[in-house]
Amino acid sequence: MELIIGRQAEQALLNRLLRTPRPELIAVYGRRRVGKTYLVRTLFRKEMVFEMSGIHDAALSDQLKNFSTALGKAIASPAPLASPDGWMQAFTYLDQYLLDPLGQGGAAVLFFDEFPWIHTPRSNFLQAFDHWWNSSATKRPNLKVVICGSAASWMIDKIINNRGGLHNRVTQKIRLLPFTLGETRAYLKHLGAVLDAYQLLQLYMAVGGIPYYLQTVQPGESAAQIIDRLCFSKDGVLRKEFENLYQSLFVNAQQHEKVVRALAKKGKGLTRDEILTACGFTSGGTTSKLLRELEESGFITPYVAFGKSANESIYKLSDEYTMFYLKFIEGAKAAGTGSWLRRGQTPAYKSWCGFAFEAVCLKHIRQVKKALGIEGVFTEESGWRYQPPKGNAEKGTQIDLVVDRQDHCMNICEMKFSEDAFVIDKTYAGDLDHKLNTFRRITRTRKTLFLTLLTTYGVQSNMHATGRVTAEVTMDALFL
Numbered sequence: 001m002e003l004i005i006g007r008q009a010e011q012a013l014l015n016r017l018l019r020t021p022r023p024e025l026i027a028v029y030g031r032r033r034v035g036k037t038y039l040v041r042t043l044f045r046k047e048m049v050f051e052m053s054g055i056h057d058a059a060l061s062d063q064l065k066n067f068s069t070a071l072g073k074a075i076a077s078p079a080p081l082a083s084p085d086g087w088m089q090a091f092t093y094l095d096q097y098l099l100d101p102l103g104q105g106g107a108a109v110l111f112f113d114e115f116p117w118i119h120t121p122r123s124n125f126l127q128a129f130d131h132w133w134n135s136s137a138t139k140r141p142n143l144k145v146v147i148c149g150s151a152a153s154w155m156i157d158k159i160i161n162n163r164g165g166l167h168n169r170v171t172q173k174i175r176l177l178p179f180t181l182g183e184t185r186a187y188l189k190h191l192g193a194v195l196d197a198y199q200l201l202q203l204y205m206a207v208g209g210i211p212y213y214l215q216t217v218q219p220g221e222s223a224a225q226i227i228d229r230l231c232f233s234k235d236g237v238l239r240k241e242f243e244n245l246y247q248s249l250f251v252n253a254q255q256h257e258k259v260v261r262a263l264a265k266k267g268k269g270l271t272r273d274e275i276l277t278a279c280g281f282t283s284g285g286t287t288s289k290l291l292r293e294l295e296e297s298g299f300i301t302p303y304v305a306f307g308k309s310a311n312e313s314i315y316k317l318s319d320e321y322t323m324f325y326l327k328f329i330e331g332a333k334a335a336g337t338g339s340w341l342r343r344g345q346t347p348a349y350k351s352w353c354g355f356a357f358e359a360v361c362l363k364h365i366r367q368v369k370k371a372l373g374i375e376g377v378f379t380e381e382s383g384w385r386y387q388p389p390k391g392n393a394e395k396g397t398q399i400d401l402v403v404d405r406q407d408h409c410m411n412i413c414e415m416k417f418s419e420d421a422f423v424i425d426k427t428y429a430g431d432l433d434h435k436l437n438t439f440r441r442i443t444r445t446r447k448t449l450f451l452t453l454l455t456t457y458g459v460q461s462n463m464h465a466t467g468r469v470t471a472e473v474t475m476d477a478l479f480l
Contacts, residue, residue: 004042005190005211006183007035010174014043017172018107022141025133025169028148029155030176031298031319032248033212036148037113039176047109047144049101050074050094054117056248063118063125064090071097087128095136098143107142115147116154126158130165151249153293177298179209181364182479187211192219197475198456199223205356206231208320213238228340231329242325249297255279255290260299263317264326267355268398269303269383270315291315301362306384306402307443314383318359327352357417358400361454364478368413368454369403371477378406386442397435403452410445411452411471412436421460422453429464 004011017024028036041048052070055062061083067090068081075097084090094110101108112118119125137143149155152175160170179187185200191214195203202223207213207230216237217226230238246253246260262278263270270278272291281287294300299322302313317323328349332339343349361368369375385398401413412435416422424432436449452471459465459472 003190004039005187006179007039007176010039010176011043013172013174014039018044018047018109018144022171023138024144024171025137026144026146027155027159027170027173028146028176029152029173029296030150031152031178031210032150032245033210034176034178034298035211036150036176038211040111040113040146040148044109044111044144044146047107048111049108050097051111051113052118054112054114054119056114056117058117058120060120060123063120063123068093087123087125088131091128091132091136095132098140105142107144109144109146112145112147113149115149116151116158117149119158126166130162133169134165150297152296152298153250153289156292156296175296177209179211179214180367181209181360182367184209184214185479187214188217191215191217193217193221194219195223197479200479201357201360201456201475202353203227205320205353205360206324207238210321213321224341224344227344228338231324232332232339233337238321238325239329242322242330245322250293255281256294256299259290259294260317260319260322261326263300263315264323267358268314268316268385271312272315275315303362303381303383306382306399306404308382314385316359316362318363320356320359323352323356323359353417354415357456358415361413361415361478362401365401365403367478367480368473370480371473372403372411372452372471374403374405374407374411380404384439384443386438395434397431397438399435399439401454402439404447409448409450411450412439413452413454415454416456418456421457422455423460424462424464424468426464429468432468 014026017026028040030036041051050070051074052067055066058066064083064086068083071093072081084093098108133145137145147159159166160173162169181200181204184204188195188200199222203226206227213230216230221229230236232239246256250256258279259275262275272287275281275291276283276287291300295302299317299319300315301318302310302315304310304313328343365381366375369377369379382402382404383398383400384402385396387396388394399412400415403411403413405411414432432451436451439445440449450470451468452473453459453469454473456475458474459469
């Protein structure tokens with residue numbers, strides 16, 4: 001029997017929806033390769049009575065033929081079925097078939113995978129689906145319809161926020177995220193690959209928690225060997241993945257790539273105005289839509305700076321594979337098996353690890369709070385940076401993460417990746433003091449500030465750490 005690793009909250013939610021005494025329209029979305037199809041198929045394998053997957057860039061006639069093939073499989077037809085004339089007729093055929101499975105009393109699941117691809121230009125698919133759902137499906141309490149798509153922005157705009165007949169018809173939306181570090185470790189253990197926390201962290205920073213990428217990991221390989229094989233060998237599955245990744249999700253994907261390339265050059269992130277300048281865009285709704293599409297697909301994340309409004313958010317690149325590809329794979333002078341094993345210890349990689357580790361920590365705020373013993377305290381998380389006015393000789397500064405707590409305290413967090421216990425020297429100690437003093441002066445906060453370091457192996461005890469660092473979180477806590 002197939003096993004689902006992780007996804008505990010999603011499994012509980014889908015199982016509850018399966019038992020409700022009403023029809024359900026469930027929209028599952030998330031970036032390419034994140035495991036949406038596997039989750040739905042595996043969890044609903046007993047209740048699935050019909051499944052159809054859209055074909056990318058196919059004509060209407062091919063999509064209709066695809067439908068008749070799926071329907072023929074569902075009814076176990078010994079001969080191919082004729083294709084319907086259009087989608088209205090297709091849903092009429094589907095209704096006729098459903099009389100039998102729905103009449104048996106148990107929940108019946110219909111699964112439309114890659115839903116956005118089915119809606120080809122001038123096909124009227126969405127209108128037909130809308131009509132079918134409102135006129136027929138809603139009358140069948142044991143019917144559960146799951147629609148799934150990688151084009152997250154399309155799913156949001158056309159289905160979840162639909163202003164027509166599907167307005168407010170989606171009964172549950174589920175955005176499937178990549179595996180956490182803990183889920184990644186569990187998945188690789190299931191595959192027979194056992195790596196320690198440091199090796200797992202290095203692998204995660206390069207390829208992220210995408211199940212499709214991780215399933216190729218072979219037992220007995222180190223993180224460097226895995227990265228070398230996946231990203232640099234002649235037939236590595238990630239060597240050219242970037243070329244397909246954005247093109248398969250977005251119309252005019254070149255614009256989306258411009259944004260992620262600009263953010264890849266600025267590990268500390270960019271404001272919306274800075275993105276406009278870096279990419280040569282003009283201000284307007286088109287840029288806002290583009291940023292929203294990248295955000296919903298999980299490639300970028302906006303962080304509201306402390307004391308600022310959402311309009312002043314700082315955007316950061318949050319897709320690990322994209323970060324790694326643009327820094328090390330694209331345009332690599334040396335490629336082929338063994339190339340990463342030679343480059344994995346270079347100063348450029350060690351510097352990049354700092355930004356990659358920060359991105360991973362920001363994705364695991366829940367685990368950080370648990371390690372700090374404040375998981376039950378209401379908090380707001382943000383970054384903060386200060387740029388003095390022009391002409392002012394004062395030194396600016398930036399704080400990676402501010403955890404603003406309801407108990408009148410704040411954790412001022414710094415993330416540091418190192419191969420051993422992190423050492424605070426005199427220069428960095430001065431930088432830390434400047435950060436805290438500037439933050440308190442500019443924000444005028446009266447809350448207690450706890451300087452918190454998130455590191456791989458902890459902070460080495462010395463005269464600069466003692467009395468200055470009040471809390472520590474190591475990488476082991478990120479796997480909880």
